[in-house]
Amino acid sequence: MKLFGKSNLLFLLPPFILTIALVGYGVIMAISESIHKNEQLTFQYYVDVFANDIFIASLNYSLSIAFVSTFFSIFIGLLITRWLYRCWKNDFLKIVYWIPMLFPHFVWGYMMVLLFSQTGWFSSLVYNIGIIHKPNEFPVIINDSHGIGIIITYVLKETPFVILMLLPAYHQLNHQLSSVVRTLGGKEWDVFKTVEWPWIMPILFETSIIVFSFILSAYEVPYLLGTTYPKMISLLVYEWFFEGDWSNRPKAFAAMLSVTMFIFSIMMAYTSLLIKKRYHMMKGNGKV
């Protein structure tokens, strides 16, 4: 354990203590607020939260949006990466997939409003061409109850991130193995299944968890593009926390901590299941 050598420790100490003092204090306060009622220990707020059907609806809605967006981001990202790593030498392509990453989520969300709302850019375009006769015939993509606008935004925004994570893995891939599969008569699918999949799977899972937990707890895109009911979880919790009646605050803490715990348990499960496997695979590939 070189990390805890005497000289290194001193360098690490200030950031370590700051993190513990600031973040740790915040988390501890949140936990304490969520389990105390009139200075007595209680889990009532957690019970209240999970008995609240508005919260349950919001949780289902958020989970499904996060799941669908993650799935499509990963899938499209994977397709693009496979195509991209062969054309890596072309620097122009690198710039193209970097562009969406340069804009903050809020800007991206607002752009969606400008492009896809019923008086937006696309609506006026098809109206002027004569495909629709009234602006409100344009399909409802923004503020729709299925969260289509939110999903599109996240897929557009997270796909480049997936590419960013996957591209290095594809570059380290042992391409001779792919040739072996091909010479043995394997199709493209066989190459993917036997060579690429085992190599990229851990990264793919890691990326999925990052993207999933990010979308599950994000605020600004659902605020711009979401619907009145159900709301995504962070919007609901924000409302509970900041609305005029402060008695809902412990409930807000309880709800947010539940989400945190959920993400944390996925991470733990991933770590215990896959880290070992990944290590073996790296060894198997001869690249310790």
Add this chain to the structure above:
Amino acid sequence: MKQLFALLLSIFIFLSACSTKELSSASEAKLLDKKWGQIEQEAKNTKVRIFMWGGDEGINHYMDEWVAPKLKKQYGITLERIPMDTHEFLQKLLNEKKAEKEKGTIDIIWINGENFKNAKENDLLFGPITNKLPNFQKYIDAHSLNIQYDFGTAVDGLEAPWGKVQFVFLYDANKISQPPRTFAELKHWIKEHPGKFTYPEPTDFTGNAFLRHLLYESVGGSEKLLERGYDPQFVKNKAEKMWTYLNEIKPYLWHRGETYPNSLTELDRLYSQGEVWMTMGYNEARAESLIKNGIFPKSTRSFVFESGSIGNTHFLAIPFNSPNKAGAMVTINFLLSPKAQLEKFRPTYWGEGMSLDPSKLSEQDQQALNEINRGKSVLPTDILKKHLLPEVDPRYVGWLKENWLHEIVRKK
């Protein structure tokens, strides 16, 4: 190891030094016993930080371009305006209260309604201050109900009235020749023009006010609610009419009522793009600056229902841990002066109603007041006054938020 211990110790000392209390409350209690002249002396050449909602350019320009230079010239006070949402700086104050931080960073806050109730109940405010302010004594009708009570909460001198606003609907006169005069006519209009009307969710201040008008009508007048105070059982039985009305118009609203704008800003955007034909808002004159900036069409006009429109007073207060309470009091007193209030009334910047009693003004100021042209989109003062309705208990705001979700949104 010794080195490590020393480092740890020094960090802890540093951290604990951050929360050392500065016991100055005793000297501040004396501030309220001082003569006004002494307070003004104490305020000279200090800095005053005002935390206020910064979402309106007209208001911001009024503070930065008119108030700040005048204060500097007259009292040597440097005014720093910090835009922040009310619930956020209240949270900041509450945190500071919990941490027993006796010296904060906020000198004045702009506040009313539920936020005032929360602040008062959690002892976040300094005062009573209003009986110390010369301009309050001189120009404000301290006996009127909307000065004594803020949304049903007794003010007790903890906040000074800054302005009065009244709820109006805004519409585009090029598209609507005859605006509806009652809720029944509005329903009729909505059905004839599907998709052209909506209102913000009741979590939004304006959306909630829209529903309160309907609630007044449903229970048979605001007096009934004022008499009883907060009585959920009474309202529950009487509100049936209101829910029926809202459910009836729902399929004809923007996006067929499947979703609602989450803020007034969102509704304004829909209105400015012509997606809906009406918007609304607390502040009878708020369309003027939006028309001037080209956001709203020039043909924007306003109307109120025959059944009345809710009026609202908003206030200025000093936090319990303001580092410059004398400066804050002098600044508030300045903002309540006829000069500052008349300038606020002019459509140049803000165009908002005065908190002063016009009859207490000097003849010269009264004349100036009568000469101000508030603009085409603003209704005449006598019409507004005739239709003025009071606010009721703030707990109805929460009641509406909760029940609206059950009665309207979740019913398919």
